[in-house]
Amino acid sequence: ICALDTGMRQGEIFSLTWKDIDFNQGIINIQAFNTKTAKSRQVALSHRLKGELEELYRLSTCEPGLSVFGVKSIKRSFATACKLAEITGLRFHDLRHTAATRLIQQGIPLQEVGRILGHTQANTTYRYVNANTDTARRAAAAMNQFHLEAEQKQKEKDFLLKKGEKYN
Numbered sequence: 001i002c003a004l005d006t007g008m009r010q011g012e013i014f015s016l017t018w019k020d021i022d023f024n025q026g027i028i029n030i031q032a033f034n035t036k037t038a039k040s041r042q043v044a045l046s047h048r049l050k051g052e053l054e055e056l057y058r059l060s061t062c063e064p065g066l067s068v069f070g071v072k073s074i075k076r077s078f079a080t081a082c083k084l085a086e087i088t089g090l091r092f093h094d095l096r097h098t099a100a101t102r103l104i105q106q107g108i109p110l111q112e113v114g115r116i117l118g119h120t121q122a123n124t125t126y127r128y129v130n131a132n133t134d135t136a137r138r139a140a141a142a143m144n145q146f147h148l149e150a151e152q153k154q155k156e157k158d159f160l161l162k163k164g165e166k167y168n
Helices: 004-007 010-014 045-061 076-084 091-107 109-119 122-128 133-162
Strands: 027-030 043-046
Touching: 004 010, 004 045, 004 091, 043 045, 043 109, 091 122, 109 122
Parallel strands: none
Antiparallel strands: 027 043
16 A cells, blocks of 8 residues: 555665654655665655554554564565465566556646656656556547637637637
């Protein structure tokens, strides 16, 4: 849930401590020394993630400096979960790509998605976003809207010119 709802890197997730999570503000503070780019950043908590983290906090010893997840790697358990779910070829990092694609699908600009993911180059973010049928349909809808507006403007222009009025 954390990877899907924040786009955080695996190392960033498993380096989180309770002091990095601000439940009141709904923010995760990712410390610079835990990022690939050595730059701190913040990501927001979705309602779903906040609920899961609050439950985990309630069940934990709740010390600020303690690790949120208590592990550094989930390689074997992730592989086992995928096997049990009959999912093949899924890497943990793919969840980060999915988060980026979902953000774009919800209308978040590419530049902002890049900042959320902690990218320093726009090209990196571009590689993360997967176009799909919905993307193609939205592109066609945008072009349809463009053409409709252009037709309406042309009709207005033609009407005004026919009446002998000046068109601006």
